[in-house]
Amino acid sequence: MNATQPVVGLHRVPDWPRVAADVAENGTGTLTINGVTRACAAESVTALRTGMIARAVAIANQLRRPIRLDVTESGQTHALAVRPEGHVQLIGADGSIPAPDGLSVDEGRCRVCRRLQPVTSTTCVQCAVDEPLRVEVSPPAEPNAIIPPTAVPVTRPRAVELHELDELHEVEHTRISRRSAAPPAPTLHLAFNTQASVDTGAHIVIGRNPEPVAGRETLTVATPGRMLSRTHATIDVDDAGQIVVTDLDSANGIELQSAPPQWLTPGEPTVIPNGATILLGDVYCTVTNGGGVSSPLR
Structure with a gap:
């Protein structure tokens, strides 16, 4: 680490x-x-x-x-x-x-x-x-x-700004549209090297035998070398549809399989790319947003 x-x-x-x-x-x-x-x-x-x-x-x-x-x-x-x-x-x-x-x-x-x-x-x-x-x-x-910084465009054409102003002037129509067309429920698809793939909701806590964290659903994962902590990490879909991973001070940490690989800071929520692979102890996990955007945990 x-x-x-x-x-x-x-x-x-x-x-x-x-x-x-x-x-x-x-x-x-x-x-x-x-x-x-x-x-x-x-x-x-x-x-x-x-x-x-x-x-x-x-x-x-x-x-x-x-x-x-x-x-x-x-x-x-x-x-x-x-x-x-x-x-x-x-x-x-x-x-x-x-x-x-x-x-x-x-x-x-x-x-x-x-x-x-x-x-x-x-x-x-x-x-x-x-x-x-x-x-x-x-x-x-x-x-x-x-909105997390990775979701904020560096530049924005003037035409888009005018379009957004027009939408603000029609806020009542926008409210009606939002009520009638609810977005799809967000999901996560997790592919492991130690077990079959799993589809879950937008807020989970993962580990060898995880404890619930702030209302998230728990997901137990096979860890042949027992390098996965009992409660290792949380994985969430945020309001912008991004995947956020948080290392819960695990014993063996989390490494994002990027180029070069990057260790996640314990306790700090980190946005990872959709479809990225992370190493949790001795378990490789590829995380994909199955669609929709999330709402804050209650």
């Missing part, structure tokens, strides 16, 4: 998605997500910070891992890690964060009813408004759409 093993308790925070917050003393600012900037405002600087953290928590929950948030205030920029559980930590010089032992979760007041609640709240516990801590002046049309 890697020449240097990760330090126990440390977690490296990926640079993607790119999320940055600018905070002004008058309670206004901006929040930039993957190059798209939106104006923000709150009754105080404290409320503004809390609302920006809540937005970062929502993104972290979608990706099921900590994300990086660069906050600029009073001329200084701080690199923070925001966890799905609401914990906020400074990112070290090596790009990693320790376990969030002893950290508390920030709270803010609902923008409608003023009920105090944690930054992890997606719906107000009192008035049931969505995004109760939102500080963005104009909420995004699809607030949960965080």
